[in-house]
Amino acid sequence: MQTQTKKHDSNCLVAYGIDTFGDRWSFLVLRDMMLYGKCRYGDFLASEEQIATNILAARLKHLESEGIISKARDPENRRSYIYSLTEKGLDLAPVLLEIIRWSSRYMKMTARRRRLLERIEADRDGILADIRARRAILTAP
Amino acid sequence: MQTQTKKHDSNCLVAYGIDTFGDRWSFLVLRDMMLYGKCRYGDFLASEEQIATNILAARLKHLESEGIISKARDPENRRSYIYSLTEKGLDLAPVLLEIIRWSSRYMKMTARRRRLLERIEADRDGILADIRARRAILTAP
DNA sequence: AAGATAACTTGTTTTTTACAAGTGATATCA
DNA sequence: TGATATCACTTGTAAAAAACAAGTTATCTT
Numbered sequence: 014m015q016t017q018t019k020k021h022d023s024n025c026l027v028a029y030g031i032d033t034f035g036d037r038w039s040f041l042v043l044r045d046m047m048l049y050g051k052c053r054y055g056d057f058l059a060s061e062e063q064i065a066t067n068i069l070a071a072r073l074k075h076l077e078s079e080g081i082i083s084k085a086r087d088p089e090n091r092r093s094y095i096y097s098l099t100e101k102g103l104d105l106a107p108v109l110l111e112i113i114r115w116s117s118r119y120m121k122m123t124a125r126r127r128r129l130l131e132r133i134e135a136d137r138d139g140i141l142a143d144i145r146a147r148r149a150i151l152t153a154p
Numbered sequence: 155m156q157t158q159t160k161k162h163d164s165n166c167l168v169a170y171g172i173d174t175f176g177d178r179w180s181f182l183v184l185r186d187m188m189l190y191g192k193c194r195y196g197d198f199l200a201s202e203e204q205i206a207t208n209i210l211a212a213r214l215k216h217l218e219s220e221g222i223i224s225k226a227r228d229p230e231n232r233r234s235y236i237y238s239l240t241e242k243g244l245d246l247a248p249v250l251l252e253i254i255r256w257s258s259r260y261m262k263m264t265a266r267r268r269r270l271l272e273r274i275e276a277d278r279d280g281i282l283a284d285i286r287a288r289r290a291i292l293t294a295p
Numbered sequence: 296a297a298g299a300t301a302a303c304t305t306g307t308t309t310t311t312t313a314c315a316a317g318t319g320a321t322a323t324c325a
Numbered sequence: 326t327g328a329t330a331t332c333a334c335t336t337g338t339a340a341a342a343a344a345c346a347a348g349t350t351a352t353c354t355t
Contacts (some may be wrong), residue, residue: 018189023203026257027185027250031178033260035253038343044168054302062164065344070303092301092352099198101260107253109168112176115245116167119174124166195333206313211334224314233321233332 033079034105039072043102046082047100047109050149052095053087081105097147106144110137125151174220175246178206180213184243187223188250191290193236194228222246238288247285252276266292 023029034040041062045051051060057069064072073096076082081102087093110133117130129151133140143150164170175181182203185188186192192201198210205213217223222243230235251274258271270292274281284291 020327025185025202026254026261027189028182028203028268029261030253030257031181033257035176035178035181037172037176040172041169044166048168055300058302061166062169063344066303067305068343069265090301090353094302104256104259108249108256111249112171113167115249116171116174118245119242120167120170129167196331199333204313206337207334208314209312231322231332235333 030108034071034081036075038068039076040077042069042072043081043098043105044109046096046098046102047106048150049153050147054095054096076102092103098144103145106141110140123135125148155214171249175217175222177213177216179209182218183210183213184222184239184246185235185250187239187243188247188285189291190294191288194234195237217243226273239285244286247282251281 023032034043041060042057042063045057045060049056053056054069054073057073058066073082073084077084077096079101080099082096083099085095085097087095096110113129114133117126117133120126122130132150140150165172175184181202182205183198186198186201190197192198195210195214198214199205199207214223214225216281218225220242221240223237224240226236226238228236254270255274258267258274261267263271273291281291
């Protein structure tokens with residue numbers, strides 16, 4: 014596992030982004046944090062996509078080494094850690110919202126999804142503010 | 155190789171997007187099309203990230219099966235094919251632009267990159283229009 | 296003190312990717 | 326017109342990464 018630098022050290026802004034946060038599992042962790050307010054190892058493990066524990070550990074380490082998330086002891090339970098988005102991580106919220114907007118156009122809509130899309134269109138700044146304030150946008154799926 | 159359906163058939167809009175277009179190589183192909191106006195197999199192969207030919211073939215097939223790109227014979231050279239973005243693919247332009255904006259904040263800036271970022275901020279609609287009109291945004295890197 | 300819990304690590308199998316070489320249908324050149 | 330080049334792939338194999346299963350350590354609860 015190489016968490017250090019970009020895989021191919023491309024000279025491109027797009028490749029930089031993809032190599033930094035664009036791996037499937039990394040991005041699903043970020044989704045969990047931004048949309049559901051998740052912040053613990055066990056929370057991420059419990060997501061519906063079923064990430065393997067070694068992969069999750071590697072991704073958290075990678076995202077932390079890239080400065081996208083940070084890790085701190087939970088003051089109320091010394092077994093636990095709390096992961097949170099840094100400024101660099103919070104800045105990824107617009108990417109997340111555009112992916113959701115795109116998928117909304119092309120994935121079959123449920124009522125829940127429609128509500129989220131409507132809120133993105135009508136209250137984008139409110140959503141971005143909620144993400145920054147660590148307020149969950151959705152309840153657990 | 156399974157090009158048919160989503161890997162985990164997640165119920166989530168974000169996972170849907172990632173599974174459909176979010177693979178590293180798929181997205182770099184889309185970047186080539188949107189930013190550089192590339193449309194031929196050999197053009198994609200020649201990108202600086204050095205995709206392997208079998209992987210490129212698989213990704214093109216996948217993107218086509220997802221309806222994001224389409225493939226047609228080149229009327230001027232019967233050995234060649236022309237790949238182009240469908241409406242579904244063009245709708246990914248905002249995702250691309252947000253990734254570029256994010257990376258612009260956190261990757262060391264060159265003059266070329268700064269110009270692209272400035273244009274995204276000042277003329278977003280113009281860029282989106284250029285992408286739809288198949289006009290390259292950048293010249294080859 | 297015994298068992299449970301949280302956050303991992305380690306070892307192994309399976310899948311995916313990367314690399315290298317080859318193929319078939321045009322096209323171009325001598 | 327036959328020989329060579331080009332384009333868009335395919336196939337086979339080695340290397341890397343992901344998935345799966347089991348184990349570890351520190352802390353907490355009863």
